[in-house]
Amino acid sequence: MYRLHHADCFEWLRACPAESIQAVCTDPPYGVLEFTGKEVSKLRAGRGGVWRLPPTIGGSKRDPLPRFTVLTEAQKKQLARFFGEWGRLLLPVLVPGAHVCVAGNPALQHLVQGAMAEAGFEVRTAIMRLYYSFRGGDRPKNAEREFPEVCVTAKGSYEPWMLFRKPISERTVAENLRRWKTGGLRRLSLDKPLPDVIPSGRTPDREEAIADHPCLKPQHFMRILVRAMLPLGEGVVLDPFMGSGSTLAAAEAVGYESVGVELDETYFEQAKASIPRLAALYPRFIGDEMEMEANLPTAPVQGDEQLSMLLAEAPAAYADGQGTVRNRTRVSEVLS
Numbered sequence: 470m471y472r473l474h475h476a477d478c479f480e481w482l483r484a485c486p487a488e489s490i491q492a493v494c495t496d497p498p499y500g501v502l503e504f505t506g507k508e509v510s511k512l513r514a515g516r517g518g519v520w521r522l523p524p525t526i527g528g529s530k531r532d533p534l535p536r537f538t539v540l541t542e543a544q545k546k547q548l549a550r551f552f553g554e555w556g557r558l559l560l561p562v563l564v565p566g567a568h569v570c571v572a573g574n575p576a577l578q579h580l581v582q583g584a585m586a587e588a589g590f591e592v593r594t595a596i597m598r599l600y601y602s603f604r605g606g607d608r609p610k611n612a613e614r615e616f617p618e619v620c621v622t623a624k625g626s627y628e629p630w631m632l633f634r635k636p637i638s639e640r641t642v643a644e645n646l647r648r649w650k651t652g653g654l655r656r657l658s659l660d661k662p663l664p665d666v667i668p669s670g671r672t673p674d675r676e677e678a679i680a681d682h683p684c685l686k687p688q689h690f691m692r693i694l695v696r697a698m699l700p701l702g703e704g705v706v707l708d709p710f711m712g713s714g715s716t717l718a719a720a721e722a723v724g725y726e727s728v729g730v731e732l733d734e735t736y737f738e739q740a741k742a743s744i745p746r747l748a749a750l751y752p753r754f755i756g757d758e759m760e761m762e763a764n765l766p767t768a769p770v771q772g773d774e775q776l777s778m779l780l781a782e783a784p785a786a787y788a789d790g791q792g793t794v795r796n797r798t799r800v801s802e803v804l805s
């Protein structure tokens with residue numbers, strides 16, 4: 470069950486009843502300006518501004534990405550103020566012990582963590598979403614031949630999802646769990662805690678075909694994360710920057726109640742249509758394991774060039790916690 474609100478989440482949070490939400494999972498506009506009316510117009514026009522088009526690979530068109538390196542010092546301060554105010558408005562709306570998971574960027578996450586800590590949250594950890602990224606790894610611009618052995622920054626292959634908690638009100642986590650049903654995270658299973666590294670992939674084409682949002686997150690990752698946010702599986706998950714609704718779709722698939730807020734009318738309308746369709750994908754996958762068998766390819770593979778390039782970049786193997794090293798990167802995930 471879910472409720473959607475077409476609103477500015479700052480206004481919405483001001484009017485929200487105290488202690489009414491048990492968890493937050495969200496992918497905010499952490500460059501702050503990329504979802505302002507001006508920048509969204511440039512994105513929709515396909516040119517200029519903070520959005521850039523990544524290189525085409527094997528003839529396949531890529532989604533635009535926000536270019537955070539263009540943020541000035543003043544904009545970084547604005548970003549910290551944005552999260553400071555957001556955190557202060559969010560805190561009273563949450564029950565004690567509620568977890569808040571926020572998608573970030575390695576170069577900006579310290580600003581968000583500092584602002585959230587000042588707003589009264591505990592900084593717990595960050596969950597790494599491993600995926601193929603276009604971030605970093607380049608040689609110095611216009612001097613590539615002069616410095617062939619140099620990369621300006623490390624090649625990126627993770628997205629940090631910062632984890633915060635509203636301080637518990639009881640003496641122990643156990644007492645907080647009994648009173649508020651929050652304070653901890655839900656394990657994958659009895660013998661597997663939630664790991665802080667989750668092999669992911671880029672959002673599959675079949676999901677992007679349903680929801681045309683430049684920041685649509687994959688259901689595989691979102692279901693694992695959203696499920697973990699309610700330790701006893703009870704309560705409401707909020708996404709205040711819902712976009713086209715991947716968090717709410719994940720909550721639906723997992724069987725949780727959720728609330729979404731979105732400012733942009735186009736994305737809001739898209740979310741209404743996309744959530745049930747995204748939630749209906751992979752009906753056997755409810756985020757309680759790392760593998761997603763249902764994501765195996767259903768159509769013949771095309772684009773060998775793209776495949777070999779992406780596989781070469783993809784994380785190779787992960788221990789499954791029982792001593793077995795297995796390749797977790799599904800061909801379908803890197804391809805689709």
Ligand SMILES: C[S@@+](CC[C@H](N)C(=O)[O-])C[C@H]1O[C@@H](n2cnc3c(N)ncnc32)[C@H](O)[C@@H]1O
Nearest residue numbers: 477478496684685686710712713714715732733
């Ligand atoms: C990074 S996107 C989220 C995309 C989402 N993860 C998905 O899968 O579709 C952030 C969203 O926050 C929205 N947004 C920006 N400022 C907002 C605000 N003040 N209140 C509510 N939504 C806002 C933007 O329009 C954008 O759709």
